Amino acid sequence: MNFELQLKVQDLNVRYAQAIDDNQLEAWPDFFTEDGRYRVTTAENFERGLPLSMIYATSRAMLRDRVRSLRDANVYEAQRYRHIVAPPLLTEDKGRGARARTGFLVARIMHTGETTLFASGRYEDHVVLDDGVARFAEKVVILDSRLIDTLLAIPL
Protein backbone atom coordinates (compact mmCIF):
# COMPACT_ATOMS: atom_id res chain seq x y z
CA MET A 1 0.00 0.00 0.00
CA ASN A 2 1.14 3.46 -0.91
CA PHE A 3 -0.17 5.42 2.06
CA GLU A 4 0.83 8.81 0.75
CA LEU A 5 -1.04 8.28 -2.50
CA GLN A 6 -3.99 6.91 -0.53
CA LEU A 7 -4.18 10.07 1.57
CA LYS A 8 -3.69 12.34 -1.45
CA VAL A 9 -6.62 10.80 -3.28
CA GLN A 10 -8.71 10.94 -0.11
CA ASP A 11 -7.84 14.62 0.26
CA LEU A 12 -8.88 15.27 -3.34
CA ASN A 13 -12.21 13.53 -2.72
CA VAL A 14 -12.87 15.54 0.42
CA ARG A 15 -12.10 18.87 -1.25
CA TYR A 16 -14.27 17.89 -4.22
CA ALA A 17 -17.22 17.05 -1.98
CA GLN A 18 -16.85 20.15 0.16
CA ALA A 19 -16.75 22.45 -2.87
CA ILE A 20 -20.12 21.09 -4.00
CA ASP A 21 -21.63 21.03 -0.52
CA ASP A 22 -20.50 24.59 0.14
CA ASN A 23 -22.06 25.74 -3.13
CA GLN A 24 -18.65 26.63 -4.59
CA LEU A 25 -19.78 25.28 -7.95
CA GLU A 26 -17.43 27.54 -9.91
CA ALA A 27 -14.51 25.64 -8.37
CA TRP A 28 -15.92 22.29 -9.48
CA PRO A 29 -14.44 22.13 -13.02
CA ASP A 30 -10.96 22.78 -11.60
CA PHE A 31 -10.98 19.36 -9.96
CA PHE A 32 -10.71 17.94 -13.48
CA THR A 33 -7.91 18.06 -16.04
CA GLU A 34 -8.44 20.23 -19.11
CA ASP A 35 -9.76 17.26 -21.09
CA GLY A 36 -11.17 15.46 -18.06
CA ARG A 37 -14.22 13.24 -18.52
CA TYR A 38 -17.21 13.27 -16.17
CA ARG A 39 -19.97 10.73 -16.48
CA VAL A 40 -23.00 9.89 -14.36
CA THR A 41 -24.64 6.53 -14.93
CA THR A 42 -26.41 3.75 -13.01
CA ALA A 43 -24.94 0.50 -11.75
CA GLU A 44 -27.46 -1.32 -13.92
CA ASN A 45 -26.24 0.41 -17.08
CA PHE A 46 -22.61 0.18 -16.07
CA GLU A 47 -22.72 -3.55 -15.38
CA ARG A 48 -24.48 -4.29 -18.67
CA GLY A 49 -21.88 -2.25 -20.51
CA LEU A 50 -24.52 0.17 -21.76
CA PRO A 51 -23.15 3.55 -22.82
CA LEU A 52 -26.22 5.35 -21.45
CA SER A 53 -25.37 8.29 -19.22
CA MET A 54 -27.42 10.87 -17.39
CA ILE A 55 -24.55 13.28 -17.78
CA TYR A 56 -21.49 13.04 -19.99
CA ALA A 57 -18.87 15.73 -20.36
CA THR A 58 -15.46 15.45 -21.95
CA SER A 59 -13.72 18.67 -20.94
CA ARG A 60 -13.42 21.25 -18.23
CA ALA A 61 -15.06 23.74 -20.59
CA MET A 62 -18.19 21.58 -20.75
CA LEU A 63 -18.29 21.45 -16.98
CA ARG A 64 -18.02 25.25 -16.83
CA ASP A 65 -20.97 25.52 -19.21
CA ARG A 66 -22.89 23.20 -16.97
CA VAL A 67 -22.23 25.36 -13.93
CA ARG A 68 -23.34 28.45 -15.83
CA SER A 69 -26.62 26.75 -16.79
CA LEU A 70 -27.21 25.69 -13.20
CA ARG A 71 -26.64 29.22 -11.97
CA ASP A 72 -28.97 30.63 -14.64
CA ALA A 73 -31.65 28.10 -13.77
CA ASN A 74 -31.19 29.00 -10.12
CA VAL A 75 -31.81 25.39 -9.29
CA TYR A 76 -29.02 25.15 -6.80
CA GLU A 77 -30.36 27.72 -4.36
CA ALA A 78 -33.30 25.62 -3.28
CA GLN A 79 -31.26 22.83 -1.76
CA ARG A 80 -28.00 21.70 -0.21
CA TYR A 81 -26.05 18.51 -0.59
CA ARG A 82 -23.96 16.70 1.95
CA HIS A 83 -21.55 14.13 0.56
CA ILE A 84 -19.97 11.52 2.77
CA VAL A 85 -17.21 9.82 0.87
CA ALA A 86 -15.57 6.59 2.04
CA PRO A 87 -11.82 6.12 1.92
CA PRO A 88 -10.76 5.29 -1.65
CA LEU A 89 -9.65 1.87 -2.77
CA LEU A 90 -6.71 2.28 -5.12
CA THR A 91 -6.87 -0.46 -7.69
CA GLU A 92 -4.01 0.57 -9.91
CA ASP A 93 -1.03 2.87 -9.87
CA LYS A 94 1.19 3.10 -12.88
CA GLY A 95 3.25 6.06 -13.93
CA ARG A 96 1.17 9.21 -13.89
CA GLY A 97 -1.79 8.28 -11.82
CA ALA A 98 -4.07 6.00 -9.91
CA ARG A 99 -7.41 4.30 -10.36
CA ALA A 100 -9.62 4.81 -7.34
CA ARG A 101 -12.95 3.24 -6.42
CA THR A 102 -14.80 5.14 -3.73
CA GLY A 103 -18.19 4.64 -2.11
CA PHE A 104 -20.38 7.62 -1.28
CA LEU A 105 -23.69 8.69 0.20
CA VAL A 106 -25.34 12.03 -0.51
CA ALA A 107 -27.97 13.64 1.68
CA ARG A 108 -30.13 16.38 0.19
CA ILE A 109 -31.45 19.16 2.37
CA MET A 110 -34.33 21.09 0.86
CA HIS A 111 -34.90 24.75 1.56
CA THR A 112 -37.75 23.70 3.87
CA GLY A 113 -35.22 21.82 5.98
CA GLU A 114 -36.36 18.36 4.97
CA THR A 115 -33.41 15.96 4.76
CA THR A 116 -33.41 12.78 2.71
CA LEU A 117 -30.90 10.18 1.65
CA PHE A 118 -30.70 11.33 -1.94
CA ALA A 119 -28.12 9.16 -3.65
CA SER A 120 -25.65 6.37 -3.06
CA GLY A 121 -23.07 4.81 -5.29
CA ARG A 122 -19.42 4.69 -6.11
CA TYR A 123 -16.91 6.73 -8.01
CA GLU A 124 -14.59 5.04 -10.49
CA ASP A 125 -11.90 7.66 -10.89
CA HIS A 126 -8.68 8.11 -12.74
CA VAL A 127 -6.57 10.54 -10.73
CA VAL A 128 -3.47 12.15 -12.21
CA LEU A 129 -0.93 14.70 -11.14
CA ASP A 130 -1.52 17.77 -13.28
CA ASP A 131 1.25 20.34 -12.73
CA GLY A 132 1.74 18.82 -9.29
CA VAL A 133 -1.95 19.03 -8.40
CA ALA A 134 -4.09 15.88 -8.09
CA ARG A 135 -7.02 16.08 -10.52
CA PHE A 136 -9.57 13.80 -12.13
CA ALA A 137 -8.69 12.75 -15.67
CA GLU A 138 -11.90 10.74 -15.47
CA LYS A 139 -14.69 10.50 -12.93
CA VAL A 140 -17.49 8.02 -13.44
CA VAL A 141 -20.33 8.35 -10.95
CA ILE A 142 -22.15 5.03 -10.72
CA LEU A 143 -25.46 5.37 -8.92
CA ASP A 144 -26.88 2.40 -7.05
CA SER A 145 -30.45 3.37 -7.83
CA ARG A 146 -32.03 3.69 -11.23
CA LEU A 147 -34.52 6.23 -9.98
CA ILE A 148 -33.11 9.49 -11.20
CA ASP A 149 -34.33 12.69 -9.75
CA THR A 150 -35.07 15.42 -12.26
CA LEU A 151 -32.74 17.68 -10.31
CA LEU A 152 -29.76 15.53 -11.07
CA ALA A 153 -28.30 18.44 -13.01
CA ILE A 154 -26.38 19.23 -9.85
CA PRO A 155 -22.94 17.59 -9.59
CA LEU A 156 -22.48 14.41 -7.65
Next chain:
Amino acid sequence: MNFELQLKVQDLNVRYAQAIDDNQLEAWPDFFTEDGRYRVTTAENFERGLPLSMIYATSRAMLRDRVRSLRDANVYEAQRYRHIVAPPLLTEDKGRGARARTGFLVARIMHTGETTLFASGRYEDHVVLDDGVARFAEKVVILDSRLIDTLLAIPL
Protein backbone atom coordinates in the same frame (compact mmCIF):
# COMPACT_ATOMS: atom_id res chain seq x y z
CA MET B 1 -0.04 17.94 3.30
CA ASN B 2 0.88 17.05 6.84
CA PHE B 3 -0.35 13.46 6.94
CA GLU B 4 0.38 12.92 10.60
CA LEU B 5 -1.66 15.95 11.62
CA GLN B 6 -4.40 14.83 9.23
CA LEU B 7 -4.62 11.44 10.91
CA LYS B 8 -4.44 12.93 14.40
CA VAL B 9 -7.40 15.19 13.77
CA GLN B 10 -9.29 12.32 12.16
CA ASP B 11 -8.59 10.19 15.21
CA LEU B 12 -9.89 12.94 17.49
CA ASN B 13 -13.07 13.17 15.42
CA VAL B 14 -13.64 9.43 15.54
CA ARG B 15 -13.13 9.23 19.30
CA TYR B 16 -15.45 12.21 19.77
CA ALA B 17 -18.20 10.61 17.69
CA GLN B 18 -17.85 7.22 19.35
CA ALA B 19 -18.06 8.68 22.84
CA ILE B 20 -21.41 10.24 21.97
CA ASP B 21 -22.69 7.23 20.07
CA ASP B 22 -21.72 4.89 22.91
CA ASN B 23 -23.54 7.07 25.42
CA GLN B 24 -20.28 8.01 27.17
CA LEU B 25 -21.55 11.54 27.60
CA GLU B 26 -19.46 12.18 30.69
CA ALA B 27 -16.34 11.90 28.52
CA TRP B 28 -17.66 14.49 26.06
CA PRO B 29 -16.40 17.68 27.82
CA ASP B 30 -12.88 16.24 27.93
CA PHE B 31 -12.61 16.54 24.17
CA PHE B 32 -12.50 20.31 24.71
CA THR B 33 -9.90 22.53 26.29
CA GLU B 34 -10.72 24.08 29.67
CA ASP B 35 -12.02 27.24 27.98
CA GLY B 36 -13.14 25.48 24.81
CA ARG B 37 -16.09 26.90 22.89
CA TYR B 38 -18.91 24.77 21.52
CA ARG B 39 -21.56 26.23 19.28
CA VAL B 40 -24.40 24.72 17.26
CA THR B 41 -25.89 26.85 14.50
CA THR B 42 -27.38 26.53 11.02
CA ALA B 43 -25.68 27.11 7.68
CA GLU B 44 -28.23 29.83 7.00
CA ASN B 45 -27.30 31.75 10.16
CA PHE B 46 -23.62 31.09 9.74
CA GLU B 47 -23.48 32.36 6.16
CA ARG B 48 -25.42 35.50 7.04
CA GLY B 49 -23.03 36.15 9.91
CA LEU B 50 -25.87 35.95 12.42
CA PRO B 51 -24.74 35.21 15.97
CA LEU B 52 -27.82 33.03 16.62
CA SER B 53 -26.99 29.66 18.11
CA MET B 54 -29.04 26.72 19.27
CA ILE B 55 -26.33 25.94 21.77
CA TYR B 56 -23.43 28.07 22.88
CA ALA B 57 -20.98 27.11 25.60
CA THR B 58 -17.67 28.71 26.42
CA SER B 59 -16.03 26.29 28.83
CA ARG B 60 -15.69 22.66 29.73
CA ALA B 61 -17.59 23.39 32.93
CA MET B 62 -20.62 24.52 30.91
CA LEU B 63 -20.46 21.32 28.91
CA ARG B 64 -20.37 19.30 32.13
CA ASP B 65 -23.48 21.13 33.33
CA ARG B 66 -25.13 20.29 30.07
CA VAL B 67 -24.39 16.59 30.45
CA ARG B 68 -25.77 16.64 33.99
CA SER B 69 -29.02 18.21 32.74
CA LEU B 70 -29.32 15.64 30.01
CA ARG B 71 -28.84 12.83 32.49
CA ASP B 72 -31.41 14.35 34.84
CA ALA B 73 -33.89 14.77 32.03
CA ASN B 74 -33.22 11.17 31.04
CA VAL B 75 -33.60 12.26 27.46
CA TYR B 76 -30.65 10.29 26.23
CA GLU B 77 -31.97 6.86 27.10
CA ALA B 78 -34.74 6.93 24.53
CA GLN B 79 -32.48 7.09 21.52
CA ARG B 80 -29.06 6.42 20.01
CA TYR B 81 -26.99 8.41 17.60
CA ARG B 82 -24.63 7.19 14.92
CA HIS B 83 -22.19 9.75 13.58
CA ILE B 84 -20.35 9.19 10.35
CA VAL B 85 -17.63 11.78 10.04
CA ALA B 86 -15.76 12.43 6.80
CA PRO B 87 -12.00 12.90 6.74
CA PRO B 88 -11.12 16.42 7.88
CA LEU B 89 -9.92 19.13 5.57
CA LEU B 90 -7.16 21.05 7.32
CA THR B 91 -7.31 24.64 6.19
CA GLU B 92 -4.66 26.12 8.41
CA ASP B 93 -1.83 25.02 10.63
CA LYS B 94 0.21 27.54 12.51
CA GLY B 95 2.03 27.02 15.75
CA ARG B 96 -0.19 25.33 18.28
CA GLY B 97 -3.00 23.97 16.22
CA ALA B 98 -5.05 23.40 13.12
CA ARG B 99 -8.32 24.54 11.61
CA ALA B 100 -10.35 21.61 10.38
CA ARG B 101 -13.52 21.50 8.33
CA THR B 102 -15.29 18.15 8.48
CA GLY B 103 -18.54 16.91 6.98
CA PHE B 104 -20.81 14.64 8.99
CA LEU B 105 -24.07 12.72 8.91
CA VAL B 106 -25.94 11.61 12.03
CA ALA B 107 -28.50 8.84 12.11
CA ARG B 108 -30.90 8.68 15.05
CA ILE B 109 -32.20 5.36 16.27
CA MET B 110 -35.27 5.61 18.46
CA HIS B 111 -35.99 3.16 21.25
CA THR B 112 -38.60 1.59 18.97
CA GLY B 113 -35.84 0.81 16.51
CA GLU B 114 -36.88 3.34 13.91
CA THR B 115 -33.83 4.82 12.17
CA THR B 116 -33.80 8.19 10.44
CA LEU B 117 -31.24 10.50 8.92
CA PHE B 118 -31.33 13.03 11.72
CA ALA B 119 -28.76 15.68 10.89
CA SER B 120 -26.12 16.64 8.38
CA GLY B 121 -23.62 19.43 8.33
CA ARG B 122 -20.02 20.31 8.91
CA TYR B 123 -17.74 21.00 11.82
CA GLU B 124 -15.52 24.07 11.76
CA ASP B 125 -13.00 23.19 14.43
CA HIS B 126 -9.92 24.65 16.00
CA VAL B 127 -7.83 21.77 17.25
CA VAL B 128 -4.92 22.33 19.61
CA LEU B 129 -2.45 20.19 21.48
CA ASP B 130 -3.34 20.48 25.16
CA ASP B 131 -0.65 18.81 27.32
CA GLY B 132 0.13 16.62 24.32
CA VAL B 133 -3.51 15.63 23.77
CA ALA B 134 -5.45 16.86 20.75
CA ARG B 135 -8.52 18.78 21.90
CA PHE B 136 -11.06 21.25 20.54
CA ALA B 137 -10.37 24.86 21.47
CA GLU B 138 -13.46 25.59 19.38
CA LYS B 139 -16.04 23.42 17.71
CA VAL B 140 -18.74 25.04 15.60
CA VAL B 141 -21.44 22.63 14.43
CA ILE B 142 -23.06 24.04 11.29
CA LEU B 143 -26.26 22.21 10.45
CA ASP B 144 -27.41 22.04 6.84
CA SER B 145 -31.06 22.12 7.79
CA ARG B 146 -32.88 24.84 9.65
CA LEU B 147 -35.41 22.40 11.04
CA ILE B 148 -34.23 21.86 14.56
CA ASP B 149 -35.51 18.94 16.52
CA THR B 150 -36.54 19.74 20.07
CA LEU B 151 -34.22 17.00 21.25
CA LEU B 152 -31.19 18.84 19.98
CA ALA B 153 -30.01 19.09 23.57
CA ILE B 154 -27.93 16.02 22.81
CA PRO B 155 -24.40 16.73 21.53
CA LEU B 156 -23.68 16.67 17.83
Next chain:
Amino acid sequence: MNFELQLKVQDLNVRYAQAIDDNQLEAWPDFFTEDGRYRVTTAENFERGLPLSMIYATSRAMLRDRVRSLRDANVYEAQRYRHIVAPPLLTEDKGRGARARTGFLVARIMHTGETTLFASGRYEDHVVLDDGVARFAEKVVILDSRLIDTLLAIPL
Protein backbone atom coordinates in the same frame (compact mmCIF):
# COMPACT_ATOMS: atom_id res chain seq x y z
CA MET C 1 -0.77 6.11 17.19
CA ASN C 2 0.42 3.55 14.71
CA PHE C 3 -0.63 5.20 11.45
CA GLU C 4 0.38 2.32 9.23
CA LEU C 5 -1.75 -0.13 11.20
CA GLN C 6 -4.58 2.41 11.22
CA LEU C 7 -4.51 2.66 7.43
CA LYS C 8 -4.19 -1.11 6.98
CA VAL C 9 -7.29 -1.78 9.04
CA GLN C 10 -9.13 0.99 7.21
CA ASP C 11 -8.13 -0.56 3.90
CA LEU C 12 -9.41 -3.96 5.05
CA ASN C 13 -12.73 -2.38 6.04
CA VAL C 14 -13.10 -0.63 2.70
CA ARG C 15 -12.34 -3.77 0.69
CA TYR C 16 -14.76 -5.74 2.87
CA ALA C 17 -17.56 -3.23 2.31
CA GLN C 18 -16.94 -2.95 -1.42
CA ALA C 19 -17.00 -6.72 -1.91
CA ILE C 20 -20.47 -6.86 -0.39
CA ASP C 21 -21.71 -3.74 -2.14
CA ASP C 22 -20.43 -5.01 -5.49
CA ASN C 23 -22.21 -8.34 -4.98
CA GLN C 24 -18.88 -10.21 -4.80
CA LEU C 25 -20.30 -12.38 -2.04
CA GLU C 26 -18.04 -15.32 -2.87
CA ALA C 27 -15.07 -13.20 -1.80
CA TRP C 28 -16.66 -12.40 1.54
CA PRO C 29 -15.46 -15.46 3.54
CA ASP C 30 -11.87 -14.74 2.51
CA PHE C 31 -11.86 -11.62 4.66
CA PHE C 32 -11.90 -13.96 7.65
CA THR C 33 -9.31 -16.37 8.98
CA GLU C 34 -10.00 -20.10 8.59
CA ASP C 35 -11.56 -20.25 12.06
CA GLY C 36 -12.80 -16.65 12.03
CA ARG C 37 -15.93 -15.80 13.98
CA TYR C 38 -18.73 -13.62 12.60
CA ARG C 39 -21.59 -12.48 14.78
CA VAL C 40 -24.48 -10.07 14.25
CA THR C 41 -26.25 -8.80 17.35
CA THR C 42 -27.95 -5.68 18.68
CA ALA C 43 -26.50 -3.02 20.96
CA GLU C 44 -29.23 -3.88 23.45
CA ASN C 45 -28.20 -7.54 23.62
CA PHE C 46 -24.51 -6.72 23.54
CA GLU C 47 -24.69 -4.26 26.42
CA ARG C 48 -26.71 -6.66 28.57
CA GLY C 49 -24.19 -9.38 27.88
CA LEU C 50 -26.85 -11.56 26.24
CA PRO C 51 -25.47 -14.23 23.92
CA LEU C 52 -28.37 -13.78 21.48
CA SER C 53 -27.26 -13.35 17.89
CA MET C 54 -29.09 -12.97 14.62
CA ILE C 55 -26.18 -14.67 12.91
CA TYR C 56 -23.31 -16.59 14.42
CA ALA C 57 -20.65 -18.39 12.44
CA THR C 58 -17.38 -19.81 13.68
CA SER C 59 -15.47 -20.63 10.51
CA ARG C 60 -14.87 -19.58 6.95
CA ALA C 61 -16.60 -22.79 5.86
CA MET C 62 -19.81 -21.71 7.61
CA LEU C 63 -19.63 -18.35 5.85
CA ARG C 64 -19.21 -20.14 2.50
CA ASP C 65 -22.34 -22.20 3.25
CA ARG C 66 -24.15 -19.00 4.02
CA VAL C 67 -23.21 -17.46 0.69
CA ARG C 68 -24.36 -20.59 -1.14
CA SER C 69 -27.75 -20.42 0.60
CA LEU C 70 -28.11 -16.77 -0.29
CA ARG C 71 -27.34 -17.50 -3.92
CA ASP C 72 -29.81 -20.39 -3.98
CA ALA C 73 -32.48 -18.24 -2.40
CA ASN C 74 -31.73 -15.57 -4.96
CA VAL C 75 -32.39 -13.02 -2.26
CA TYR C 76 -29.43 -10.87 -3.13
CA GLU C 77 -30.52 -9.96 -6.64
CA ALA C 78 -33.42 -7.82 -5.54
CA GLN C 79 -31.35 -5.23 -3.73
CA ARG C 80 -28.02 -3.49 -3.30
CA TYR C 81 -26.20 -2.32 -0.24
CA ARG C 82 -23.99 0.69 0.23
CA HIS C 83 -21.76 0.64 3.30
CA ILE C 84 -20.12 3.78 4.56
CA VAL C 85 -17.55 2.84 7.15
CA ALA C 86 -15.93 5.39 9.46
CA PRO C 87 -12.20 5.31 10.18
CA PRO C 88 -11.45 2.59 12.73
CA LEU C 89 -10.54 3.27 16.32
CA LEU C 90 -7.77 0.87 17.32
CA THR C 91 -8.16 0.03 20.95
CA GLU C 92 -5.44 -2.55 21.30
CA ASP C 93 -2.39 -3.78 19.47
CA LYS C 94 -0.37 -6.61 20.88
CA GLY C 95 1.66 -9.13 18.97
CA ARG C 96 -0.31 -10.53 16.08
CA GLY C 97 -3.19 -8.16 15.74
CA ALA C 98 -5.40 -5.26 16.64
CA ARG C 99 -8.82 -4.62 18.11
CA ALA C 100 -10.77 -2.14 16.05
CA ARG C 101 -14.07 -0.40 16.74
CA THR C 102 -15.65 1.08 13.62
CA GLY C 103 -18.92 2.90 13.04
CA PHE C 104 -20.94 2.23 9.92
CA LEU C 105 -24.10 3.15 8.04
CA VAL C 106 -25.69 0.95 5.39
CA ALA C 107 -28.11 2.17 2.75
CA ARG C 108 -30.29 -0.37 0.98
CA ILE C 109 -31.35 0.18 -2.60
CA MET C 110 -34.27 -1.95 -3.72
CA HIS C 111 -34.68 -3.14 -7.27
CA THR C 112 -37.36 -0.50 -7.69
CA GLY C 113 -34.73 2.14 -6.95
CA GLU C 114 -36.06 3.09 -3.53
CA THR C 115 -33.21 3.96 -1.16
CA THR C 116 -33.46 3.76 2.62
CA LEU C 117 -31.13 4.03 5.57
CA PHE C 118 -31.16 0.34 6.36
CA ALA C 119 -28.78 -0.19 9.25
CA SER C 120 -26.36 1.59 11.53
CA GLY C 121 -24.01 0.32 14.16
CA ARG C 122 -20.44 -0.52 14.90
CA TYR C 123 -18.02 -3.32 14.23
CA GLU C 124 -15.95 -4.73 17.07
CA ASP C 125 -13.23 -6.53 15.19
CA HIS C 126 -10.14 -8.52 15.92
CA VAL C 127 -7.83 -8.09 12.95
CA VAL C 128 -4.79 -10.34 12.49
CA LEU C 129 -2.09 -10.82 9.91
CA ASP C 130 -2.74 -14.17 8.27
CA ASP C 131 0.14 -15.12 5.95
CA GLY C 132 0.84 -11.41 5.60
CA VAL C 133 -2.77 -10.54 4.75
CA ALA C 134 -4.97 -8.60 7.17
CA ARG C 135 -8.05 -10.65 8.03
CA PHE C 136 -10.80 -10.78 10.63
CA ALA C 137 -10.23 -13.36 13.35
CA GLU C 138 -13.48 -12.02 14.79
CA LYS C 139 -16.06 -9.57 13.54
CA VAL C 140 -18.97 -8.63 15.78
CA VAL C 141 -21.61 -6.49 14.08
CA ILE C 142 -23.50 -4.53 16.72
CA LEU C 143 -26.66 -2.98 15.31
CA ASP C 144 -28.03 0.19 16.87
CA SER C 145 -31.61 -0.78 16.18
CA ARG C 146 -33.42 -3.81 17.48
CA LEU C 147 -35.73 -3.87 14.48
CA ILE C 148 -34.31 -6.64 12.37
CA ASP C 149 -35.32 -6.94 8.79
CA THR C 150 -36.16 -10.43 7.63
CA LEU C 151 -33.62 -10.00 4.86
CA LEU C 152 -30.78 -9.70 7.33
CA ALA C 153 -29.39 -12.92 5.88
CA ILE C 154 -27.21 -10.70 3.74
CA PRO C 155 -23.81 -9.81 5.23
CA LEU C 156 -23.32 -6.54 7.06
